[in-house]
Amino acid sequence: MTATTPAGTASGTSATPTSTTSGGGLAGGRPSPGGTPGPAHTGSAATRVLGLLALVAVGVLVLYGLVISPADREMADSVRIMYVHVPAATLLYVGCFITTVASGLWLWKRTPGWDALAESGAEVGLVFSIVTLFSGSLWGRPTWGTYWVWDARLTSTAVLTALLIGYLALRRLDLDPDARSTRAAVLGLLLVPNVIVVNRSVEWWRSIHQDSTLARLDPTIEGDMLVALMVGFLAMALVFTWLLVHRFRVAWLEQQADRVDLDAALLARRAEAADAEPAPGSAATAGFDPPAGSAPTVPTDAAGAGGPSTGADPTDEKGTPT
Amino acid sequence: MEPVVHLRDAVALLGRFPALAGINLDVARGEVVLLRGPNGAGKTTVLRVCAGLVPVVRGEATVLGHDLRHDVRPVRRRVGLLGHATGLFDDLTVADNVTFWGRAYRATPADIDAALDLVGLSGRLRDVGVARLSAGQRRRTSLACLLARRPELWLLDEPHAGLDHDARDLLDGLVRQAADQGATVLLSSHELERAEALADRVVTLDGGMAGRVEPGVVPTEAAKAPATTLTGVPDVA
């Protein structure tokens, strides 16, 4: 998941930004957030500012989290992981929410942008779910002595990670793009309801067995620690947004590369006809102007072509001897 | 009279691929029209478009009076499609399959029995599992499923493939009888000689296009005589 330059694909197809007059694009022609359709890379002024802010915020977080804020009374220094763990968990839910809403909107409007957004939300959400699990595990080691405990948040995050992996697996299928998007959208629409049900049932379950010491995953936070947590939220949110924008643009560009200009495809399809005669009165070619310089060579003289039917004389076919 | 099928410059997509790149086709009620052309020309797609299974994105497309670009659902119930795939359940018997599909298409039990009768599967073979049938018998079972719904428009995709000589005669007879009773038939076939004898008209497809319509072969006497005695099939229209 990188902000690479898919320039090779974007400029190699007939869907180059300059030919917007064709009017035959199969997908809706929404310009990307970068401004011009089909940019050569996913960066832009906006994301550079965003990235810088995110970097600064993370720096501040490190400062606050590791240096300025005090250690917790009970948990000592390990509480510092909370400043990453809790925001990561929250943003994981944000990612899932984005996927579900975008999936629903795609099913309703069928604009490809929503499909790209749904995929991006899930993928960035997966990153944050892994961060959540990892940070939770790191926190568990000094606190409980083990790398994993079956507390409500970690357990439901683990299930949620599985849900996201499944969603992304469905997205990677080798299918017709519209069919794939439809299936993924139905699955995506169910993501938030699944998350809610899983959360409720896991919390309820663990609440039976938890005693108060084990349940202290969220210690009371005040003062500098609260500030650190807020900075954590801000920093994680900025990183999330930066990742989301880039991932969305990559997905958008991928879709652009897949997009087929309908008129060009029609040209290619018609060229398959072995005995194509451009009959002047034929309605099949009415209203169709081949772009200059790109018209296929249509043989006007089928005499030597030996095509399956030479057309004008029906008696030839009737009289075919058995 | 309004044509049963009216396609003008129709463009249809299979995914992103324009399987039909500009089809012109008009079929009148009661006509039997043969589609022919090389593999990949779009014959199957034309049939599926007329069934309302493949969307039309450009041009005009009207089947049985319904505009396919706006509402395909009413069309689906009035057509019968016999495709490459059988649509049968291997674990069930012939009778089970035809009964299921018949009821799915809201056919009456009488229609279902008549359909089985017409294809010659109402005897011993009725209660045989489909998995144990030959390819030709399976095709006949699928044909019975089509007959049970008594469609106004028959869409037959290479119906002769896999059938033996008697079964092909049976099929031709059924097609002729249906056309005589007012149904319209659109079929594709590589069995050109037999199909051309059956058809009133031949349309050639190539590269997803069809614009030229040639008058078909004048039906010979042999083609007109039904291969089997067809007992009273109620009017289709």
Add this chain to the structure above:
Amino acid sequence: MWRDASLIAGRDLRVEARSRVTLNQVAPFALLVLILFAFALDPDGPILERATPGLYWVTVLFSALLAIARSAALDETDGVRDALRLSALDPAGVFVGKAAAVAAELAALEVLLGVGVIILYGADPASLGLLLATCLAATVAVASTGTLYGALVSGLRVRETLLPLLLLPVLAPVLIAATRAFESALGGDPARGWPWCGLLATFAVLYSVAGALAYGTLLEGS
């Protein structure tokens, strides 16, 4: 819609009656899983007895994967999908019918497994009402969720591996709730189990509705 549902359910059950796959293959598989758990967990100690509710439902879930895959395979061939679209059948009815057939097969399996668990693990079925209600709700939940997800992966080359990956995390709450309800029932404290049964019923309703609404879109769009 109900008429269509009963037509489809009848067809699915008739296929099962003729082929007997659930009876001859899935049921023995389920019993085999129970036996394997006994090997893994030492029947002489207390572990097996304490783990019985969970093991029961895990076995049901694994067996359900097989039953759901079979059900989905019936309607995934091109010919059948086309014919379904051409027919007058209401997709919601098709969904309900398929889910009902799977539920019936699972219910039979659960009874068989219940007997197996009583015999093999020595379980004591007090609070029969809670047990039955839990089975009913969980069965409907698993069947409707499974039918929807089966449609999501139908026709794909990778469906055998994708179905468990998609379905099992979604059914995790069902496993949790059903196991807790069974624990309460077998432990003689049914009052604590009924809320879990309620959760199962809610889940079942949610997925029944979701499946009925989504099945048409999936039938057309893929």
